[in-house]
Amino acid sequence: MSKITNHSIKTHYTQIWQTVQLIPHGKVASYGQIADLSGLPGRARLVGKALGKVPKLGWQEKSVPWYRVINSQGKISFPMGSDYFEKQKQFLQDEQIVVIGDKVKLSDFQWQPDLAELLFKLTF
DNA sequence: ACCTTGACGGTTC
DNA sequence: GGAACCGCCAAGG
Numbered sequence: 841m842s843k844i845t846n847h848s849i850k851t852h853y854t855q856i857w858q859t860v861q862l863i864p865h866g867k868v869a870s871y872g873q874i875a876d877l878s879g880l881p882g883r884a885r886l887v888g889k890a891l892g893k894v895p896k897l898g899w900q901e902k903s904v905p906w907y908r909v910i911n912s913q914g915k916i917s918f919p920m921g922s923d924y925f926e927k928q929k930q931f932l933q934d935e936q937i938v939v940i941g942d943k944v945k946l947s948d949f950q951w952q953p954d955l956a957e958l959l960f961k962l963t964f
Numbered sequence: 965a966c967c968t969t970g971a972c973g974g975t976t977c
Numbered sequence: 978g979g980a981a982c983c984g985c986c987a988a989g990g
Contacts, residue, residue, distance in 0.1 A: 871972050884972035917971040
């Protein structure tokens with residue numbers, strides 16, 4: 841398994857983290873999209889939970905690029921002005937992603953995964 | 965074993 | 978737009 845795996849980590853979370861790591865620099869994905877790609881259709885909320893674990897586990901901020909995951913409307917899911925909101929917005933802008941207010945234009949920046957790439961990289 | 969929590973999503977009004 | 982409502986269900990207490 842990948843190095844991010846930890847003896848206490850549950851399998852669904854690992855699948856989610858693995859999928860999130862595939863989002864390319866400069867692109868974003870929605871929670872639902874990650875759930876689908878992780879073989880967990882309809883479980884977008886679980887993706888949020890899994891991403892919330894990243895800092896709590898003391899992992900490096902960017903070991904799993906959680907900041908590239910936003911909601912299906914293209915908006916950052918943290919309350920505007922909160923610390924995490926500002927951090928996520930900054931990380932996105934650092935990758936040349938345009939964030940207006942709390943919103944990213946999905947038609948310009950949403951990750952369109954290549955099927956062959958997914959089949960090659962995902963091991964579950 | 966039961967109850968609550970979630971960085972969600974879609975439908976509807 | 979946006980707000981209310983409901984479906985989702987693994988994880989952690």
